[in-house]
Structures are given as structure tokens and as C-alpha cells.
Amino acid sequence: MTLSRRTFLQTSAAAGMSASAALRAAAPGRVLTAADMHPAGYPTVAAVRWMSDELERQTGGALSIRTYHAGQLGRESDTVTLARHGALDITRVNMGTLNNPFPITRILCLPYEFDSVAHMRRAVDGAPGREILDAFAARDLVGLAFYDAGLRSFYNVRRPIHTPADMHGLKLRVPPSDIFMAMVRAFGANPTPLGFGEAFSAMQTHMIDGAENNIRGFDSSRQFEVARYWSNTQHAFSPEALLMSRRSFEGLPASQRELLLATAQASVAVMRRLWDEAEATSRERMAAGGVAFNDVDLPAFHAAAEPVRTRALADPDLLRLHRRIRALA
Template sequence: MNTRRQFLTGAVAAAGAAMLPRTWAADTRLLTATDVHVKDYPTVEAVRWIGETLERETDGRLKLRLYHSGQLGRESEAIDMARFGAIDITRVYSGALNNAFPLTRALCLPYVFDSVAHMRRALDGGLAESVLAGFASRDLVGLAVYDSGARCFYNTKHPIVMPKDLHGLKLRVASSDIFIELVRLLGANPTPMSLGDTFSGMETHMIDGAENNMRSFHSSRHFEAAQYWSQTEHSYAPDILLLSRRTFDALSPADRQLVRETARASVAVMRAKWDESEGKARQAVLDAGIRSNEVDMAAFHAAARPLRDRYLQQPEIQALYRRIRDAA
């Protein structure tokens, strides 16, 4: 992709220059942000709002250029680019962070959150800050936790009501041990794959379906390939907004505080956009003929419990889980 190639060519030179000790207390600073989602996705709009706010609050000294729709590559690539200073800000699904940042696992485990409202209470009660602090160990600064709705299964074959209905299906999952293990435990065949490759994977019958939230199901146009949506709500794994540590260290103390505060304020912006757009997305896919069904939630809870209980043997995960349940 030309956009990515052109960006990376310039980023190599910029990253080399960034190795020099300096700050941008007075100079104009252009921040680069990336997201795999489309231009009107709630997380994209929230980051766009961050850029507009920073530019207004600094009289144009801090600006932000946003690359959406995966123009700069996959989330796994964006994480590394941020760590090494090739980009400044990236929004990443927490499942893609599980293996490298263990505290994010508590947010992704099946059936730890009861609802969006429960998740938001837990995050706002200090849970988000605890998880974000864990990124400091690997050249990243955690800025915000964006929620992303209930993740459910969808497929090209048939409705899923009981876990046994998943048996034999090939399902796309994020590159996260938790989601790979969960799908396997439920009897399906997990296939790690990028979001961008999922549509063609279903069209060519490489996979039978996937799991994601309703907003992504609509914006990625997966509903055009998979006509069965099953409301399993097996995870409320949120998104994480990350900043390169090199960028953070190069900013003045005042600008660091401004970036942090603006990112935190963007959570409310993202949630408002999410709540507004999720209902519209659901109606749009139903109007397109998608067959949506409820599931035997007790059966899914029971089937997923062994996985959750095994992760809860880790003291740091158990501590976060207790805080989550206290907010229920």
C-alpha cells in the first residue's frame, strides 16, 4: 500500500532524528495516530477529537495526523511502530495486547463483565488506570481505555444457540491466547487472522465466521458474508489508546499533562459516539436480512468457566477480577 510505504520511508528518518535529546516546548509538533477502523468509527472519531482539542489548546503548536482504515498496517504492526517511535499514537484492541501485557487479560476473559454499564463502572473506578500503568515497562504510555461493546459470534452456516452449535466451525479470532483457547474450548476451530482478512476468508470459505462487536460487524461489512449473528456476549474486551514512550519523553511536562488529560476526556466522546452508532449498526444489519438470535447464556457461562478459572489462578489477574466483580 502506497500510503504505508510512503509513511514508513519518512518515519525511518524521523525515528533516527528522534534519538537526539530534545523537547518540543515551543516548536510545532505533528503527532501521527493510526487505527484499523473506518473513518467514522467511534474510536477514530475520539482520536480525531483529541487532535482538534490539542491544536486548539496549543494555538496550533500540537497537531495530529490520523491514518484510519488500516492505512499503516495491522494492529500488531502499529504496536511495534509505536514502541520504536515510528508513530506516536495507536488505538489497539486489548485482545491483541494480552500476550505482551498480562494485565489486559483480566479485561478479555469470558463473562467477567455483565454489561456495558458494568464495564464502564469498573473502568471508571480505577481499573483503567491500573491496566494503563502496565504499559510503561515496554516503551509505551497508556492513555485511555475505550470500551467496544459485547463481542458475539457470527457465521455463514447456522444459528448458534448452545455451545455445541459451534462444534466444527472455523472461526477467525484475534492473536490472543485467551480467544484462541476460548473458541477451542467451545468446540470450534480458532483461526488467528487480521480483521482486514476476515471478509475474504469467509467469502472463500477459508473460515466459517468470526467473533466481534456489532459495530465492527457492520463497519467491516462482514454481514454481507455471514448472515447468522448469535448474541453470546462472551467478552466485553475493550480497546486501548497508546502513546509512544519516545514521543512522551520528548514533550514538555505541560504538554505531557495536556495529552494525558485530553486522552482521558476523549473517553466520554468515544462512548457517546459508540452508543449512538451501535443501535444504528444493529438496525442496518437486520434490515439487510441478518438473522439474529439469543443464546442459552447459562450454557455458555458454564462452558467458558474452566478457562476463566485457570487464568484467575494468577494473583494479578485475580486481583483485577475482584475489582471488576465489586463494580457489578
């Protein structure tokens, strides 16, 4: 039976215990609850499903994960709050949503911070990524792993974008992040922070003109049905974090905690393989479906983004991480 967001929250509040504890009472093993905005089959959802299968196999059914996908438990910001308070065990969250409550994550969303997919992966797999994952402990979360989220570009319902001047006057959806809002303003457009799931209807009703995201999210959300212009600005990577409630994590036996951490890290390779396959397929499907793809004047976008980068890197913590990331280029 599908558990609605309202039922989930009401049950947690009334009973005074986490949803994972409620499920545990009805199951022979510990069933961790996880949330994801993306639909079934999306690489992040599939990677957590793989984690569940591995945990169940290695513990003989004593530990598994049940994922509520497609935003069943609310926005990403909602699921972070639920996890912080122990009402949800695990959540997958895009870095843009985490920028304001966890300022150190802003470095991963800075425009043009990474040179390539390989560079981004070296950074999040290495010491910079470890430091950022450890920072989530300050607000009762355990950073389990980073997942890819592809290169982000702009798409809209009105026209191709070739230079920042083409963005003037466009109203574009962005994640609830000061970095993304500053970047869109620097490009000459008007940023509108909305939940990912709200972008389709907002474009359909002309509340906004477009948005920015990766090609896989553009495909899975079916936003291509209303936004027919995709411009390859490739302005950010903004990877995603797999986070766990510290209360839930510390409630596991030591052996299960170690296994969970190791399995989460192993799931990254699974997710990336699925992501690379899905990204190529999405691009082909969008092109075949009539989406107009165009390249842009990248030096012009780099130049327009530079003031945003300069202001952000005035923060000594971000500057230190930036230098370590650039050393991995």
C-alpha cells in the same frame, strides 16, 4: 497525500527518526501521528479527531494529531511495535491484540467477566483500569485511555448458534490472543487467529466460517455481506486502549504532556456517546439488511467458558484484578 505503510516504514528507518518528527519539520506546530484499523467516522477515529481539534485549539496550533485510519499502517500488532520504537506517536488497539505481549490485559478479555456495559466502564475508569494502563510503561508505551468496544458475539456463514454444540466444527476468526483461542475451543469450534482486516476475504473464500466481534465492527467492515447469522453470545467486552510512544510523550513539554493526558481522558466520553449511537444504528441496519439475529442459551455458554476462566485466574495478578472488578459489579 496519503502515506502508505511501506513509505512510512522506509522513511522512518532510513532517516532514523519517527514519522512524527518528519511531519513536525514540515508543519508550524507539532503534529502527532496516530493509527487506527477502523474507517473514517468510526467512534474511535472520531474521538481521536476530537482530541486533535481540542489540542490544536488549546495550544493555538502548537499541537495536533493526524490519524492514519483504515489500517494504512498495518495490523494493530504492527502499530504497537511502531509506537514502542518511536516510529508512531499514538495507536488505538483492541485488548485482544495486547493479551499476549501484556498478560495483565487478559483480565479484560475473559469471557463473562463483566455484568454490563456500566460494570465494564466502572472497572476501566477506576483503579483496575489505572493499573492496566500503567503496565504499558514496561514496554515503552504510555496508556492514555480506554475506549469501548461493545459486547462481542459470534457470526458465521453457515447457521444460527443456540448452544455451544452448534459451534462444533466451525472455523472462526479470533484476535491473536491465547484467551480468545482457548474460549473458542471451549465452545467446541476451531479458532483461527487473523488480523481484523483479513476476516472478510477469509469468510468469502471459505477459509473460515465466521468470526466474533462487536456489532459496530461487523457493520463497518461489511462482514455482514457474507456472514448472515449473528448469535448473541455476548461472551466478552474486550475494550480498547489508546496508547502513546513513551519516547514521543517524554519529548513534549510538561504542559503539553498534561494537556494531552487530560484531553485523552476527556475524549472517552465523546467516544462513548458516538459508540452508543453507532451501535444502535448498526443493529437496525443489519436487521433491515437481512442478517438473522438470535438469542442463545447463555447459561450453557457460561458453563462452557468456566474452565477458561478458572485457568486464567490461577494467575495471582489476574485473580487480584478479578476480585477488584467483581467488587464494582
